[in-house]
Amino acid sequence: MVVVPSGQHSQTKDLPMYILGINAAFHDTAAALVKDGKIIAAAEEERFTHIKHGKRPIPFSTWELPFHAIDYCLKTAGITLQDVDRIAYSFDPEGVTESSIYKSAFDDAADVLTAPDVYQDWDTLFLNYIRKAPEQLRDGYPHHLQKRLANGGDIAGKWAYVNHHVAHAASAFFPSPFHEAAVLTLDGRGEQATTGYFIGKDNSLVQIDSVDMPHSLGMLYEKITTYLGFLHSSDEYKVMALASYGRPVYLEDFRSVIHVGNDGQYTIDDFDPEQWWGAGRRKEDPFEQLHYDIAHSLQKALEETVLKLAQWLYDQTGAQNLCMAGGVALNCVMNAVIRDRGPFQHVWVQPAAGDAGTALGAAQWLDVRLNTREEGPRYTAPMEHVYWGPDYSDEEIEQFMLWAKMPYKRLTNIAKETAAILAEDKIIAWYQGRMEFGPRSLGARSILASPIHPDMQARLNDIKDREDFRPVAPVVLEDDAHEWFEGVAVSPFMLFVYPVKEDKADRIPAVRHTDGTARVQTVNRDQHPLYYDLINEFKALTGVPVLVNTSFNTRGEPIVCSPRDAIECFWTSPFDALIINSFILEKL
Ligand SMILES: [Fe+2]
Numbered sequence: 340m341v342v343v344p345s346g347q348h349s350q351t352k353d354l355p356m357y358i359l360g361i362n363a364a365f366h367d368t369a370a371a372l373v374k375d376g377k378i379i380a381a382a383e384e385e386r387f388t389h390i391k392h393g394k395r396p397i398p399f400s401t402w403e404l405p406f407h408a409i410d411y412c413l414k415t416a417g418i419t420l421q422d423v424d425r426i427a428y429s430f431d432p433e434g435v436t437e438s439s440i441y442k443s444a445f446d447d448a449a450d451v452l453t454a455p456d457v458y459q460d461w462d463t464l465f466l467n468y469i470r471k472a473p474e475q476l477r478d479g480y481p482h483h484l485q486k487r488l489a490n491g492g493d494i495a496g497k498w499a500y501v502n503h504h505v506a507h508a509a510s511a512f513f514p515s516p517f518h519e520a521a522v523l524t525l526d527g528r529g530e531q532a533t534t535g536y537f538i539g540k541d542n543s544l545v546q547i548d549s550v551d552m553p554h555s556l557g558m559l560y561e562k563i564t565t566y567l568g569f570l571h572s573s574d575e576y577k578v579m580a581l582a583s584y585g586r587p588v589y590l591e592d593f594r595s596v597i598h599v600g601n602d603g604q605y606t607i608d609d610f611d612p613e614q615w616w617g618a619g620r621r622k623e624d625p626f627e628q629l630h631y632d633i634a635h636s637l638q639k640a641l642e643e644t645v646l647k648l649a650q651w652l653y654d655q656t657g658a659q660n661l662c663m664a665g666g667v668a669l670n671c672v673m674n675a676v677i678r679d680r681g682p683f684q685h686v687w688v689q690p691a692a693g694d695a696g697t698a699l700g701a702a703q704w705l706d707v708r709l710n711t712r713e714e715g716p717r718y719t720a721p722m723e724h725v726y727w728g729p730d731y732s733d734e735e736i737e738q739f740m741l742w743a744k745m746p747y748k749r750l751t752n753i754a755k756e757t758a759a760i761l762a763e764d765k766i767i768a769w770y771q772g773r774m775e776f777g778p779r780s781l782g783a784r785s786i787l788a789s790p791i792h793p794d795m796q797a798r799l800n801d802i803k804d805r806e807d808f809r810p811v812a813p814v815v816l817e818d819d820a821h822e823w824f825e826g827v828a829v830s831p832f833m834l835f836v837y838p839v840k841e842d843k844a845d846r847i848p849a850v851r852h853t854d855g856t857a858r859v860q861t862v863n864r865d866q867h868p869l870y871y872d873l874i875n876e877f878k879a880l881t882g883v884p885v886l887v888n889t890s891f892n893t894r895g896e897p898i899v900c901s902p903r904d905a906i907e908c909f910w911t912s913p914f915d916a917l918i919i920n921s922f923i924l925e926k927l
Contacts, residue, residue: 357416358709359423360702361476362694363404364430364469364503365527366572368393369695370408371727371776372416372423373702375710376718378514380415381727381776383695384408386900396527396572398461401468405698406480406488411729413487420491426476426498427705429506429697432469434530435462473498501701503529504549504665507689510700511664512539513707514722515687521658523649526665526694527557527572534648535665536603538656542711542718544704547603547655554606556641557667559597563637566612567630568620572666578634579670580809581626583854585635589615593640603651605644626808641667642676653682664689664696668834669778671858675836679826690725690832691777699776724866725832726783728774729900733920736902740922745906747922753869757918758876761789761886765915766802768891770905771869775898779833780890781860782814782870784898784905786914788849788887789877795849795887802913804894811887812858813850816874819884820861823847833860833888847885860888 357379360371371381384393387407394400413419468475473495480488501509507524522537522544529535533555536547561571564578592615596608612633613619620630649661661683668674669692678686689696703719711718740747750756760767766788775781786803788795796811812833813823820827824837836856839847850857864871878884891905892898893912899905902919909917909924917924 357418357423358425358427358702358706359409359412360427360429360506360698360700360705361405361409361472362429362506362696362698362701363472364401364465365396365694366392366394367694368403368405368408369691369698369776370405370412371699371702372412373699373706374416376706377720378699378722378727380412381691381699382408382411382729382774382900383776383897385897386728386774387411389897389904391895391897392573398465398468401465402471402475402479404472404475404479406484409476410484410487415729419487420476420494423497425705425709426473426494427501427506427701428469428472428498429501429503429694429701430469431500431502431530432466433500434502435466436531469500499705501704503697504532504535505544505546505704506697506700507664507692508535508537508539508546508662508700509544509704509707510689510691510696511662511668511687512537512544513703513719514689514699515539515660515662516721517660517662517685517687518717519658520660520662520687521652521656521683522662522664523645523652523668524663524665525556525645525667527561528552528555533557534605536652536655538658539662542707542715544707547652550604553609556605556607556644557665559607560637560641560667560670563612563633566616566619567634568622568624575666576669577806577809579638579672581631581634582638582672583635583810583852584808585628585631585633587636587639588632589636590639593636597640597644599644599647601651603648603655605648638670638672641670642673645673645677646681649677649681649683659684661686662689663687664692664700666693668692671834671836672856674834675856678835688832688834690722690779690834692834693778695777723831725775725777725779725781726773726867727776728783730773731902731920733922736920736922739902740906740924743906745924747924749921750918750923753918753921754872754876756923757873758880760916761787761877762880764789764792764795766799768905768909768912768914768917769870769873770891770899770902770917770919772867774900777832779860780888780898781831781833782862782867782888784891784900786889786891787873789881789883790847790849790885790887791881791883793848799887799889803889803892810852810858811850811889812860813847813885814860814862814870814874814888816871816878816884817861817863819878820859823885824857824859827859827861830859830861831863831866833858835859846883849887850885
């Protein structure tokens with residue numbers, strides 16, 4: 340094992356070049372490859388296997404490694420597993436100091452898991468799988484991936500376990516635009532921590548404190564997600580959307596169990612929502628005002644609690660900048676509250692804030708540790724975009740379409756011709772360049788439409804078979820964003836909401852949520868030239884520099900990855916056209 344003591348950096352720039360990061364302990368399994376401070380590739384396993392989130396976060400599945408994502412990373416670099424210099428796994432089994440990891444995380448089977456010794460069995464299974472992960476990587480790869488994964492060499496000798504919240508924190512700070520920042524991590528749980536406080540400065544990342552199990556804002560949100568009839572560790576963003584329709588009727592209930600101290604610590608008393616509000620909603624049940632109000636009250640409780648934690652972190656560090664990661668940091672309504680009412684001047688959130696991002700964070704943490712001096716110049720570059728996934732050439736795509744006897748045409752001016760289709764109020768699937776890393780479609784694998792007519796939200800929700808209450812989000816040219824949304828400057832990752840400007844509200848009704856906000860993506864030409872040009876052409880036709888952007892998938896499916904995925908999704912969904920690289924496929 341590679342051992343780099345906490346707080347110390349290697350004093351020499353030596354061999355390590357390629358560092359592979361792996362997230363596999365819970366869910367959102369993913370791999371990332373970095374080399375000398377630069378990101379080479381990063382992707383979630385779900386995009387290759389079509390199993391959303393890669394797997395469920397249960398002990399039985401802990402052994403599963405993101406082999407396809409690893410293979411993709413190696414392929415991008417033109418190397419094999421043997422060429423990787425270090426491997427960083429984003430969970431440290433030695434960090435588990437108390438038993439019963441699954442006592443609260445594995446509630447699904449709580450009726451059969453009643454005795455403490457049974458919990459202990461699950462913990463043992465979980466930790467053994469993690470300790471055996473190097474052997475699983477060496478021997479457990481699928482046969483069809485043997486080209487790059489067989490003969491991996493001394494994998495155990497290259498292996499390093501990285502603390503889960505350190506990995507989240509590294510993913511938040513090292514790719515951020517800041518030289519110095521406070522870092523706040525919030526998730527369900529890591530080894531013991533559920534909340535992490537750090538201070539980052541160039542190549543240094545030091546943990547200040549943590550909040551440990553069983554007190555977890557992430558798990559509180561998961562618990563209510565389950566109560567409201569959704570899938571926990573997956574559908575929390577639906578609860579956030581539901582919250583906009585509610586009132587803070589039950590906020591005092593949440594306040595009665597969440598206790599925030601003056602020392603950055605908080606506790607959450609155990610409670611049974613069924614005793615408070617009766618039987619939970621079942622998946623097929625209709626939504627009632629009760630559900631909206633519970634979601635709203637939970638959201639408000641989360642926001643006011645995290646505001647207090649952020650204030651404490653600010654008081655401790657005096658930093659002007661805040662970086663965030665962890666699954667809770669995907670809550671873009673909460674992020675906006677921290678931005679607007681918190682003490683920090685600037686807030687940056689890792690776009691892959693969930694556990695997938697720990698693959699990147701673990702790799703970057705190890706890379707920085709091994710290759711820098713703590714007091715040296717900043718080693719890692721800011722992450723300007725998320726396009727770290729696979730891409731395919733025109734030749735590959737055309738060959739596939741010819742083979743499949745598919746009707747297609749080549750476009751001469753992709754941006755202009757696509758904008759004209761969108762201006763006719765048609766809904767298109769847009770597949771361009773490298774796939775996004777993280778849960779959001781940001782113009783590489785997107786469904787795009789005009790925001791000008793109010794019925795577009797309902798049309799899209801119908802086409803994607805989504806719940807009616809879910810909003811769709813806008814993408815706007817970065818230069819024009821301030822004219823359309825209050826207070827927005829740069830928001831490339833769709834991680835914050837902003838109010839739609841009053842004088843523009845009736846121009847883009849489809850993207851204005853019931854509370855008057857929108858989850859904005861801004862784009863500049865450097866980030867994705869073709870995407871930018873498309874919106875610019877749409878603006879030339881309509882006067883509106885905004886499109887609706889939602890993920891290129893259908894209900895229950897991960898976002899598409901390969902051309903085959905895109906074409907299958909297109910032909911089995913009522914989209915009007917698919918623009919895939921230089922080609923267009925249209926329906927009659
Ligand atoms: Fe996490």
